[in-house]
Amino acid sequence: MAVTDEAILKIKEMIRAGELGPGDRLPPEKELSEALGLSRSSLREAVKALEIIRVLDVRRGDGTYVTSLTPDTLLDAMSFVVDIHQDSSLLELFEVRRILEPAAVALATARVTPPDVDELRGLLSALGDRPTVDELVAHDQVFHRRIAEFAGNSYLTSLLETLSSSTLRARIWRGLSQEGSTQRSLTEHRLIIDALARGDATLAAAQATVHIDGVAEWLQRATA
Structure with a gap:
């Protein structure tokens, strides 16, 4: 599995487990990367991908937030990204x-x-x-x-x-x-x-x- 896909899946698990929900702010990059066991560069790539499909909202100078989409919609969108990258x-x-x-x-x-x-x-x-x-x-x-x-x-x-x-x-x-x-x-x-x-x-x-x-x-x- 690509490292970026792994990062997306781990963020997805946080949403599924209720650790992150619509409107929540993600922990700081250093803290989140250490908690997920990922490099900061891999985490940045995952965040960029999820920002593109409007799962995450990156607010410069403020932080990164989960958008207001429902949990089911968020999870479906994240599955979409991983499926595209893995489906040979x-x-x-x-x-x-x-x-x-x-x-x-x-x-x-x-x-x-x-x-x-x-x-x-x-x-x-x-x-x-x-x-x-x-x-x-x-x-x-x-x-x-x-x-x-x-x-x-x-x-x-x-x-x-x-x-x-x-x-x-x-x-x-x-x-x-x-x-x-x-x-x-x-x-x-x-x-x-x-x-x-x-x-x-x-x-x-x-x-x-x-x-x-x-x-x-x-x-x-x-x-x-």
Whole structure:
């Protein structure tokens, strides 16, 4: 188990045992790290991760507090973080997506119409320049589903929809934790659309591969 995951689990046990509750302030870093048997750097990484998903509220110059979420919600959110970092099967799902997504994009290139391309551009422009992670992930699901539908193979569409749903939490966590990932995803979607519009199946498939690889590479580092 990664040391950061161990730190998160130990904080989770404190919440489960009632030692920490909504609104409570965490003990000072030195005291907490010694109590949990962890290095201060590992504890800082855990706190950073839990701050991102709004389990903890770090108030500069004041301290770190458990947010006002209910205990059950707090525990579910913390399980989410550990599961993402430990679930190696997600990498296998992304390997399958890496095979199927470019194939779907290549098929779609031969069958897509100008109105279809306009629809994809409309989906992208509707997001604006600074979408939230939730908005981006919702867009991502629709974007990839429509391309699969343009490919004209219902079995392929169904497979990709299942894979997309199964990797949803990993994509949300990447958006929350990796700086610049939102803008990178938007740029990659734009490049896929441009390749579709040009009718260049090879380029479109290559852009789709780069797009999937970005998430897979991040996940590989996260689970290392």
